[in-house]
Amino acid sequence: MKGVVAINPGGADQLAYVERPKPTIEENQLLIEVHATAINRTDILQREGKSGYATNPIIGIEVAGVVVDSSDPQVSTGERVMGLVNGGAYAEYAIMPAKRAIKIPNSLSFEEAAAIPEVFLTAYQTLYWIGKLQASESVLIHAGGSGVGTAAIQLAKQLSKAQVLVTAGSANKLKVCRELGADVTINYKEQDFEEEVKKETDGKGVSLILDFIGASYWERNYQSIAVDGRWVLIGVLGGSTVEKVRLMDIMAKRVQLTGTLLTPRSDVYKAELSEDFSSRVLPLFENGRIQPIIDTVFPIEEVQKAHERMEANQNIGKILLKVR
Amino acid sequence: MKGVVAINPGGADQLAYVERPKPTIEENQLLIEVHATAINRTDILQREGKSGYATNPIIGIEVAGVVVDSSDPQVSTGERVMGLVNGGAYAEYAIMPAKRAIKIPNSLSFEEAAAIPEVFLTAYQTLYWIGKLQASESVLIHAGGSGVGTAAIQLAKQLSKAQVLVTAGSANKLKVCRELGADVTINYKEQDFEEEVKKETDGKGVSLILDFIGASYWERNYQSIAVDGRWVLIGVLGGSTVEKVRLMDIMAKRVQLTGTLLTPRSDVYKAELSEDFSSRVLPLFENGRIQPIIDTVFPIEEVQKAHERMEANQNIGKILLKVR
Known part of the structure; x- marks a missing residue:
């Protein structure tokens, strides 16, 4: 599969969409076929080699997509989910801890869903x-x-x-x-x-x-x-x-x-936050009282432009990458 | 009655135990016949004219004594109480908002009780x-x-x-x-x-x-x-x-x-804190698992020495004034 890495720590020109091993799940994990992902400021820090806690060379911390493999009996393959991942989001496939999976309301597209988790x-x-x-x-x-x-x-x-x-x-x-x-x-x-x-x-x-x-x-x-x-x-x-x-x-x-910082927090914390969010906030997306705010959608091949747009502070709402 | 004021803003030598009008209660207040009071650092700020929120010229923010007049049906005259007051503690009589009154456990003397509220x-x-x-x-x-x-x-x-x-x-x-x-x-x-x-x-x-x-x-x-x-x-x-x-x-x-600072907080806050404290902590005084820590007891006429001792950081626990 393909994923985005920084060839060397540095500017947006270092980003490349390259062939990487397809990940496989361990206990309590999901394999997500990624449809869309989104840009966050922490991704820029990782690109620059300043993040300190990123271990996955593939950049990105949130995805929306379809579950294609699951080791958690509560989440089935075929489900549409969004949520935080421990790196590896700018890619065709990503691993998500199962307890962080948030079901995507039927009313939302994958791009709309990818604009939700982190922010x-x-x-x-x-x-x-x-x-x-x-x-x-x-x-x-x-x-x-x-x-x-x-x-x-x-x-x-x-x-x-x-x-x-x-x-x-x-x-x-x-x-x-x-x-x-x-x-x-x-x-x-x-x-x-x-x-x-x-x-x-x-x-x-x-x-x-x-x-x-x-x-x-x-x-x-x-x-x-x-x-x-x-x-x-x-x-x-x-x-x-x-x-x-x-x-x-x-x-x-x-x-x-x-x-506070969200990204370095524990799996348990992120799972509890995702669960509380699902029960209190998801209904407001379903009835349209809250909406994801999308600035632009770039094909993942144009990831450099996406990073440049965030660094110019031009965006209103989320900058997304469409993967498939 | 007599009470301690600072003749001019300044050092401990400005403190004097002088004749002052005896206060009278309004709604939801108690008149306390003060038996003992205690020194706090905020008293030193008031003496120096730096406190900013003190309105009573008589110094001091906590007392232990006997209720001699009450406009609250839940507190009777004759009860032994301790608690925070809005200034006026270094005196023969002081006004206490009724909801701040904490009953003194039978096992404690007035001096021991005066070492409790503020700290x-x-x-x-x-x-x-x-x-x-x-x-x-x-x-x-x-x-x-x-x-x-x-x-x-x-x-x-x-x-x-x-x-x-x-x-x-x-x-x-x-x-x-x-x-x-x-x-x-x-x-x-x-x-x-x-x-x-x-x-x-x-x-x-x-x-x-x-x-x-x-x-x-x-x-x-x-x-x-x-x-x-x-x-x-x-x-x-x-x-x-x-x-x-x-x-x-x-x-x-x-x-x-x-x-945080306790003294400038609202009546409601101090009342809720005093009530929660009474139910959770007073039993531990009654059974002796917690004890008031008394450094020294000065007669109120020696209030200057009491302030000097606190300013020298010599004390272990509370410095008290015995009023009667």
Whole structure:
């Protein structure tokens, strides 16, 4: 079979779709005939040789496809599933731990399904498992046009009726955020987001921040958070090193700051998250209240273009690879 | 009646026990004839004019005494109670919100009772409400000889059978910590605590840190914490400003950092905490498995000496004032 690897650690030009051994299943695993997969920022780190925990030379962490071999009696061959894999997603076949398989609703195509697992599981995990978002609370979502951003906006509105405040860097991205349910949209290139947040929350600040940005927004995020607010750190697109952190401020506002990454977590964690997600969120896809947001679909042979598009921050929603 | 105020913001020499109006109760309040009260670090901040949220000129936030007037049908006059007050504790009479009153077990004197509320409620709140300490987990408690430290050691052993690691700065303090149940005691002046923590936790680090120290221990606390560890920040004795915080580290270890202060929290919060504490912890005082740790008892007229002793970090456990 064929799969995408980085010939040498480096740029998108290092990606190649090459012949690789077809994997075989062990206990509690599924062999998936991959129909579609999706690009994530962690894939870029792996391509650059910076990921630290990737062991499979084939890139990619999520797939949608058909089960063609199973060692778990609860999952049959022929089933349409989506879910997280431990690497190896950009390929004709991939191995999935059986307990992570999420059944694809009949209403969704394989491409639509491939746009779901990583970003919706991450958004669900950060909003609810870590961020404990409650009805009537408010949440600030940075990078509102990103894959996780577009997923989080929908979940926060549909599961919690929370007040959703979003930042993004273009009018077009903000328009999509509003269509998905965002109550307040802020163009960070034109407005001071912390001032808008204060204005829209009667000076109190938000209950929860989903922070993909890190260092460059540190002070403004602190200004934006409410007393007893939760601050979930899931990315450092704006830099990793904060020059000065004032601990008395963290105590005075009783802030809870939690760092998280989904990909390196355990099989057990991912299985429990996938199961909870299936029962609470899948029905909302089935009745159309939540939708996967697709930016572009590239044939897998054009994987280099797909990576370049993500690195240019041009996408609104997910960039997909069609495998078959 | 008489109460202790700071004549001018400043040192312990500014404290004076002076004639003040006797307070009267409003709805849902108790008037307490104070028998004993205790020194807390927040009292020193108030004395220095740095507290920011104190409104009562009489210093002090906890008392033990007898109810002499009540507007709450659930609390009768004549009852022996202890609990947190909104200032005004260093006095012959103090007002307590009725829902914060904790009945004093018959086995305890007023002085023993006055050594309980602030430090045991803080330790209980940080270990369990915020820190979510579980059986078989490990906890690192800095300033093990302090009031909160000696309370936290006992709670973590008696409620959770957790592995308890403590730091302190003298052999005598460490000996008391061991007697209270600490499994590992580390003299921070002679040992690198992060190395001892790693050794005693098989390289994994601790599940929970109670951090009274802040900036000066930041890096070593990070080295000491386990993946998915909780880090509760409740003091900045070692400085408030951390230079260069690496957010990727917080994400990689999935650290949850929570700042907290008990005194400025709401009436509702303190009432719920006092109630939960009464049902879960009071029985352990009654059967002697947990004990209040008293360092010294000063007559209230010697309040200056009591503050000086705390500022010299000489105490093991609580410094009390006997009022009558």
